[in-house]
Amino acid sequence: MSQIHAMSDDQVTTELRKMTAFIRQEALEKAREIHFKADEEFSIEKSKLVRQETQRIDTEFTKKFKQAGMSQQxxxxxxxxxxxxxxxxxxxxxxxxxxxxxxxxxxxxxSKDQSKYEAMCKGLILEGLYALNEKKVTLKCRKKDDGVVKKAAESASKEYKDKMGGRDVEIAIDEKDRLPEGSAGGVIVLNGTGKIDINNTLDERLNLLSTDALPSVRTTLFGENKNRKFKD
Structure with missing residues (x-):
């Protein structure tokens, strides 16, 4: 206290100015340090946020891209x-x-050409006779075909007997159960009990043909076979 009282007013003012300048300098340096740290932390946090947002955007874009690809597919x-x-x-x-x-x-x-139709019926009847191999069979046909079928049956019976070493076969026409008049014709050949039949109608032959010949028809018309798959 004696030194302070010994100092003049100018000296006191000078000392106060020095102390004030020192404190101000310290404050400025501290402020710069705080500002630098704040900038550094801000930069770090900003970079972190930018990375997170970038990753989020990339993830969202990838998700949207996959969704768009799936939607397109x-x-x-x-x-x-x-x-x-x-x-x-x-x-x-x-x-x-x-x-x-x-x-x-x-x-x-x-059945328009009677001679050809009769020959065809004979062949259909013979096929049934060979398949059944029985002494007695019954034929179903259209009522209007009775005459043609009877002739065909007689001819078929003779040929069957010749081919089978003299074995006779009795052929009858079912006059109660007929093929529909609107059908294409042909015959159904039944065994003696009527439980086994050979469907040799022209309608059935066409059905079989539509199945068996379908691959070749497709090949002819479309240049493909039944095993070929459609390509996009």
Whole structure:
């Protein structure tokens, strides 16, 4: 205290200024340090947030991209299936039309030429006789075919006897149970008990043909076989 009282007013003022300047300098340096740390922490936090947001955006983009890809695949697959079904439908419609025309032509013209129809019935009856190999059989036919079928049966019976070493076969026509008049013709050959039959009608032959010949018909019309798969 004696030194302070010994100092002049100018000296006291000078000392106070020095102390004030020192305190101010310390405050400025501390402020700069705090500001530097704040900037550094801000930069770190900003970088962290940027990385997180970037990762989030990348993840979201990847998710959206996959979803878009899946949606595109589904759309493509759906369109391809629609086209495939339309093509298959058109092909089936054409095939159905062909067999319908064949059915119509067979019904209208199959028995028109009596001599050819009689020969065909003979062959159908013989096939039934050989398959059944019985002494007595019954034939079902259209009522209007009675005359032709009787002649065919007589001829078939003789040939059967010759081929089978003199074995006779009795052939009768069922006059109660007939084939529909609107059918294409042909015969059904039944054994003696009527429990076994050989369906040799022209309608059945056409049905079998529509199944057996379908692969070759497809190949002829569409250049494909039954094992070929539709390609997108």
């Amino acid at each position: 589904i759309t493509k697959s759906t369109l391809a299936n629609k086209v495939r079904l339309r093509v298959l439908g058109a092909k089936q419609e054409l095939l159905d039309g062909l067999f319908e025309d064949a059915q119509k032509g067979l019904t209208e013209k199959g």
